Amino acid sequence: MAGNGRRPDASTPAGPGADTYVAMVARAEALIPKLRERASKTEDLRRLPPETERDLHDAGLFRIVQPKRVGGSELDYVALVDCADALGRADASAAWNFANLASHHWMLGMFDRHAQDAVWSKDADALIASSFIFAAGRATKVEGGYRLNGHWPFSSGVESCEWNMLASVVSSEDEAEGVEYRIFLLNKSDYKINDTWNATGLRGTGSNDVRVVDAFVAHRMTIAVGDLTGGPTPGSSVNPNALYALPVFSLFPYVLSGVGLGNAQACLDDYVEIARHRASTYNRTKVGDMQSTQIKIAEASAKIDAARLIMRTNCLEAMADARRGHVPNIAAKTRLRRDGAFSVNLCTDAVSLLFTASGARSLFTSGALQRQFRDAHAVNSHLAFNFDAAGTNYGRVALGLPSENLTL
Template structure:
């Protein structure tokens, strides 16, 4: 029996009600971990791992149970991703992009009673479609062009950092329409990845997170009907929906980096236990666990902001402060793990140097430290944050 069959059979021993999404992730973790080194070395997308996630029902984890999904909310989804990251950072990070794109409309359906998102959520549950995020290249400023034509828009864009692009069904994205008066508006829509006007360009040759295959998606003249535009907003300015997006998405994404740091810590501890005890090793181990505790506390503060169920400039501030602290301390944890492990950590066979490379990705998601500090400073001093991103 194949690994996929073994894992799926194990996951299917219990009913949907008996297994949480975290339990399923723990069941899948050994098979996912077994491929992590190969995906990194070959710069290959984690397609086999995605097959596991689909068959085990995690694609629909965030869909409300009333709409056919597993009904997991943000804290449980974060723990699921953290568990997957301990097995393979790339798989978890790519999957976090799908997960948050489902969790956001699920939150809107539950808490804002937005019925318009229900058809998409039902498709995720029934068809197990994969949603892609172009977040890194599509933040508050927007990117690409949306030319107004009869009945809709003609889209031309390059969307970088599209994690898991080759597995995606729909890219959740937007493009900038410039009106006759010079006003710039971002129109948001879903892009069918199977469309003839859409292609994936292999650009993802990177330090870490190689198995995410976060390649560029090229959109060349795609027609988007007016009826397919989900909403429009002013370019370069925070919109209430982006407060929801930031509040929900980043605790999920940064759960991955926390999981990578936890894995680095465990590898280092296992390696150093084989050596005679020494004071400098005790000091390094203590500093490492202190940094990891700080990352865990910071991530917990992000989840507390989500739990208020009131996305706003204030929750964005709290989440982004947490994002900076999780990144800082996850990177510190992994650096100390490398030092604690000594020369053994330099070998690929132990997986620690891969954690060290993968965790560096925590530096690059918005809001990066300088912008996050400006945002927090403006909040502290009672100034506008509308254009700080």
């Protein structure tokens, strides 16, 4: 495997859960062959096949960052990167839905215990979808909670979920109160799913729209974005692990960045394997003997290895900060967002480089390369990986200007 794609042992989280951590990553890696075999079926279905969801459940992967008190593994945050990296080497759509849905167990651990119990006391395996597009919703304060309306796109894996976390702006008659961003936890009985997901990349994620019309959401089933900026949260009383004191939206890119990483690693591994045996159709020269091939392997692997180092280092350092009760300042938070976007852009660049180097072979729909190329660019299209947005905000803060990202 070029670049190995494996974490150095020294960077594996230490402590009482280390064995579980290694076991969970190994379980993700063990699924690679069968998920890769199903990748075309996943695209045709436009959602994960039931057997893939069952495999992820049976492996315990959806619950890697769920609190131990309800049977989760409560692994360090970097587990999302490492497990998505492994699954992404099989199928980016499967990795995307795994990472999305697993991360919502982590976020629910920060809600009021009432919200946690509403979900986990009934079914600790219940899946939770999301759409964190605040402008898509409008909430109004009423006695005991809120009235919520909105139409949210890109709710990945929603067909399989019992619950959904939907982000909204809270309206106020008094403009002096300012804008409030809040996340609302709704049961599937409170929203309608619109089947809209017909996409060129990440085709198997089932990232459909959801619509809410005048739903009442009790206050305890919501959480303010201001409670998710780092430090104690409403859920800290029952989930004291530093995992649930991380700044959510500062680290948001790393929920999904491992998908782009694994997809790029698979693309590189496939390219190397083919180059070892393939002869040029033009002059029958062995492709692996060409200097241009060797240079492209070096460049792509350097980009992927650099991306992995950035992603994992930031996640490990964030956990270390949280354990010592340190909340990063706005400069550090914008750097996390900058690095999250930059590292995924590196992965996309690597895939594009290898796609171009593969010539006409890359055009065949029967091969994995065209899917890896489409998926790489689909991952990169997520706002969290838009370097112009992340870079602009980082530059503003570096220059002493206020951050434009109100969720940090």
